[in-house]
Amino acid sequence: MATIELSCHVGVGPEVSGEALVTDDNFSARYDLDRIEGIFSRPQHKLAGQSYVDKIMVFNTAKGGVASAWMLHEMKSRGIAPKAILFNNVNPILAQGAALANMAMCDRFADGDVTQLIRTGDRVTVNPAAGLVTITRD
Amino acid sequence: MKLNAEEQAMLAGELGEPRRWAIEHMMRVGRFFDAPDFVEVTQAHIMADTESLGEAGVEFLEQMAALPEGERRVRIPMITDPRGIDFCHYKRLRQTDAMAALEQRAIDAFESFGIMMTNTCINYQTIMPPVRGEHLAFGDTGVVIYCNSVLGAYSNFEGGPSALAAGLTGRTPRYGLHLDRNRRATKRYRVNCQPQYLSDWGALGGIVGARAGSYWEVPVIEGIESPPGSDEMKHMGAAMASFGSVPLFHLVGVTPEAPTLESVCDPDALAAETIGEADFEQFFARYGGKGEKVDVVVFSAPQLSLLEMQSLAELLDGNKLHQDTDLLAVTSPVVAADARRMGLVERIEASGALVLEGMCFYQSYAREMGEANGWKRLMTNSVKLTNIIGGYGYEPTLSNMENCVASAIAGEIV
Numbered sequence: 001m002a003t004i005e006l007s008c009h010v011g012v013g014p015e016v017s018g019e020a021l022v023t024d025d026n027f028s029a030r031y032d033l034d035r036i037e038g039i040f041s042r043p044q045h046k047l048a049g050q051s052y053v054d055k056i057m058v059f060n061t062a063k064g065g066v067a068s069a070w071m072l073h074e075m076k077s078r079g080i081a082p083k084a085i086l087f088n089n090v091n092p093i094l095a096q097g098a099a100l101a102n103m104a105m106c107d108r109f110a111d112g113d114v115t116q117l118i119r120t121g122d123r124v125t126v127n128p129a130a131g132l133v134t135i136t137r138d
Numbered sequence: 139m140k141l142n143a144e145e146q147a148m149l150a151g152e153l154g155e156p157r158r159w160a161i162e163h164m165m166r167v168g169r170f171f172d173a174p175d176f177v178e179v180t181q182a183h184i185m186a187d188t189e190s191l192g193e194a195g196v197e198f199l200e201q202m203a204a205l206p207e208g209e210r211r212v213r214i215p216m217i218t219d220p221r222g223i224d225f226c227h228y229k230r231l232r233q234t235d236a237m238a239a240l241e242q243r244a245i246d247a248f249e250s251f252g253i254m255m256t257n258t259c260i261n262y263q264t265i266m267p268p269v270r271g272e273h274l275a276f277g278d279t280g281v282v283i284y285c286n287s288v289l290g291a292y293s294n295f296e297g298g299p300s301a302l303a304a305g306l307t308g309r310t311p312r313y314g315l316h317l318d319r320n321r322r323a324t325k326r327y328r329v330n331c332q333p334q335y336l337s338d339w340g341a342l343g344g345i346v347g348a349r350a351g352s353y354w355e356v357p358v359i360e361g362i363e364s365p366p367g368s369d370e371m372k373h374m375g376a377a378m379a380s381f382g383s384v385p386l387f388h389l390v391g392v393t394p395e396a397p398t399l400e401s402v403c404d405p406d407a408l409a410a411e412t413i414g415e416a417d418f419e420q421f422f423a424r425y426g427g428k429g430e431k432v433d434v435v436v437f438s439a440p441q442l443s444l445l446e447m448q449s450l451a452e453l454l455d456g457n458k459l460h461q462d463t464d465l466l467a468v469t470s471p472v473v474a475a476d477a478r479r480m481g482l483v484e485r486i487e488a489s490g491a492l493v494l495e496g497m498c499f500y501q502s503y504a505r506e507m508g509e510a511n512g513w514k515r516l517m518t519n520s521v522k523l524t525n526i527i528g529g530y531g532y533e534p535t536l537s538n539m540e541n542c543v544a545s546a547i548a549g550e551i552v
Contacts, residue, residue, distance in 0.1 A: 012166050026351075026383075030190070030500075031529045042529035061352050063383045065526070066219075066277045067190035067501070069297020074192030091353035091383045092171065092314060093297045099166040100299040 004135040006117055008086075011106030011128030012099045018083040020122040020135075022058040023047050024115040027085070027094070029071035031063060038080040056124040057082040060115055062091040072097035084126040086133065088114055104128050139168045139311065140175040148307060154209025156202050160303035167300060168311030177273050177292075177312040181215050182305035183261060185277040185298045186248060187222035187501040188240045195298070196240055199247035210251055212305035217256040217265060218248060219278045220441065220470075220498035227494055232510035237503055253305065257496035258470035259440045262289065263368055265472070270394055273316060275304030279385070280376035280440050280522065282315075286386040288371050290394035292316050295353070295385055314353075315385055321395060323358035323388055323403040325350045328410040331418065332363055335538035336373045336446075339366060340521030341421045343374035345413055347382030358388040358402050360410065365392045369443050376440050377521035425524060425536040427515060427551045431462065434513040435546040437539070438468035438499035439523040446539075447477045447493075451485040453543040458489055460549030464511070465491035468499055491546075499523065504530040517542050517551060 025046040034041035038053040062068070072094070075081035084104035085094065098105035104126045111117060114133075118124060123136040141161075147153055148161040164176070188196060202210055223233060223241040245255060256265055259278045262285055268274055270290035276282045277296050285291040294314040296304060304310045314320055327346055333339045342359075350357045357378070366374070366389075378384045388396035396402045437450060450467055459465050467486055469477065474495035477483045483493045500523060508514065508531055516532040518524060519542055524534040535551055544552045 010169060012170055031526050033529070034505075041531070044528065061383070063381075065279055065380070066185045066295055066297045067187075069299055070185065070190040070192065070195045073198070073299070074190070074194045077192070077194030089352055089354055092167065092294045092300070093383075095170045096163075096167050096297040096300040099163055099170070100297075 002137050004137070006114070006133040006135065007110045008106045008131050008133060009108035010131045011104065012095060013084070013102055013104035013128050015125065015127045016083045016104045017123070017125040018054055018056045020058055020118050020120055020124045021047065021050065021052065021055040022115055022118050022120045024060050026061050026063045027057070027059040028063040028065060029068035029075070030065045035071065035075055035080065052082050053080055055082050056126060057085045058115055058118050059085065059087050061087055061089050062094045066093050069093050069097035069100065072101040072103050076101045076103055086114055086118070086126065106131065106133065139165055139173055145176060155205055156210045157306050160306040163299060163303045164307070164311050168313060171311065171313035173311035173313040175312055176309040177316050178309050179214065179273045179275045179304055181266065181268065181274050182212065182301050183217050183276040183278065183281060184219060184253065184301040184305070186218040186244060187220060188237065188244050189222045189501055189503050191244055191298065193240065196244050196247065199244060203247040203250040212252050213308040214305060216253045216305040217261060218253060220259055220501055221257050221496055222502040224494045224497045227492060230492065231507055233503055233507060251305070256471070258472065259498060260372065260443060260470055263372070263443055264470055275301050275310045277301045279379035279383070280372065282385050283375040283379040283387065284372060286315055287375060287388065287393050321356060321386060323408065324355045325357045326403065326408045326410040327357055327359050327413050329359060329361035329413045331415045333370070335519070336369055337519040337521065337536060337538045338418065339370040340373040340377040340519070341418055342413065343377030344381045344521045344525065345417055345421055346387065347378035347380065347384050349411065350382045350384050353383045353385055355382070355384060356386050356388070357384065358390060358396060358399065360390045360399060362389055362392065369446060372440050373521065377525070380522040380525045422536060425534060427533065427535040430515055430551050431549060432517045432535070432545050432551050433463065433515045434511070435463065435465040435517045435542045436499045436523060437519065438466065439520045439526070441498065442467055442469040442473065444473050444476055447473060447482045447486070449539060450543070451482045453540060454486055454489040454491060457547050459491060459546050463546050463549045464513070465489070465546045466494055466499060467491060468494045468497060471496045500526045500530065504532070508532055517545050
């Protein structure tokens with residue numbers, strides 16, 4: 001079993017662990033999700049049809065509207081939400097949303113493209129206060 | 139972050155719980171983006187639709203609204219983005235009483251903060267356009283990109299919670315677009331064909347937004363031969379922000395920070411990418427559907443200006459919509475009142491179309507409306523709407539307003 005540590009910018013939210021779901025696509029809670037079912041619903045999204053519930057999500061960047069700032073809070077209140085979201089670069093909306101929802105979120109990874117560094121299925125621990133993401137891989 | 143004495147008092151709770159929450163929330167965001175301190179803002183604008191707020195968001199507002207009035211009143215003029223319900227028409231749209239009830243609860247909470255329910259994403263055309271250099275906390279990406287780019291104001295995208303925090307404190311963390319160093323062009327595009335219709339301007343915004351692709355990129359566009367009007371800028375900006383999360387663009391010779399290319403970048407260090415006829419054709423080609431039945435034609439996102447309402451009335455005059463096609467025209471309460479007074483609403487609705495006010499199509503439980511009304515194939519001239527609505531189960535088709543109206547009359551995409 002291998003352990004890899006990635007350092008990133010200090011983020012927001014609590015320390016969490018979970019299974020990674022990774023794409024080099026981008027993210028908007030408004031555009032991409034069926035928030036009732038907890039799946040990616042926009043047909044063109046690379047994760048279309050997959051569940052994001054309790055996952056450590058990894059995206060390239062954030063897209064689009066301001067609604068995501070309320071939506072992360074709303075999704076978390078129903079327990080149908082990711083545990084954490086990691087980006088190469090996030091926009092203010094998602095960071096604001098994570099701050100309200102108290103959801104773990106980090107970006108700006110020192111070692112390069114986080115969508116390549118983490119693989120779907122990896123066991124990942126996110127420590128936003130320390131700016132540290134730990135990957136455990138068989 | 140460096141706090142002044144007043145901000146420290148807010149953090150200590152001396153000015154009440156809402157302002158304590160607000161300053162703490164903004165400090166989390168400020169630390170995330172390395173803000174050194176706060177900057178005072180003159181206006182705030184908040185996303186207010188209950189589809190994004192949800193029950194949880196409304197409860198959050200209600201808890202704060204129950205606190206003493208002196209603690210919860212906003213400190214600067216604060217207005218709202220479109221809501222999800224037009225109370226005069228929600229039953230016809232087959233939205234539910236539960237949706238309307240949640241919306242009313244949100245309105246009651248917002249009003250208790252002293253927020254003015256303008257319900258608009260075209261406040262820069264209708265309420266109080268910012269001036270160059272004014273620092274703002276605006277929600278709605280289309281509003282922010284317009285005010286930054288066309289008016290030279292300073293705002294980040296402020297989601298609902300952060301806009302509320304800015305309203306309660308009169309400030310926002312100083313990061314992103316509040317700093318001049320982040321307003322220089324990082325991507326350069328040269329357009330070698332001239333957009334004609336609003337949908338073409340939207341397409342240009344979509345193309346640039348998709349290529350630039352990040353909040354932290356600032357596109358500068360060369361090659362536009364004559365300055366576009368406010369509606370053209372509105373559609374272009376809204377699409378750019380939607381496709382790329384881009385909050386600022388420069389149009390050389392047009393927008394205030396870019397009288398010349400050299401004023402926003404070093405032209406020798408930033409090569410230009412070309413955008414030509416083929417790029418526009420490719421952009422429109424992704425939206426098929428010619429000859430297919432069209433279920434609903436929507437003019438929304440952004441809300442229609444008075445000039446767009448007039449254009450729509452002229453196109454619909456003397457015509458009736460196809461019996462199996464609906465047409466919705468969505469505008470702001472201010473424009474709706476003027477349009478009604480001038481007879482434009484009556485002319486539009488004589489065709490069987492419906493004018494909605496204070497809402498926006500995609501913020502109004504679009505999935506549930508689509509299922510309840512049997513709307514699948516949606517036609518619009520809004521590039522922004524085509525980008526969003528696929529996630530709600532629609533098949534969007536993009537064309538100019540003329541073709542959209544002709545299709546609504548024919549019942550199929552012309």
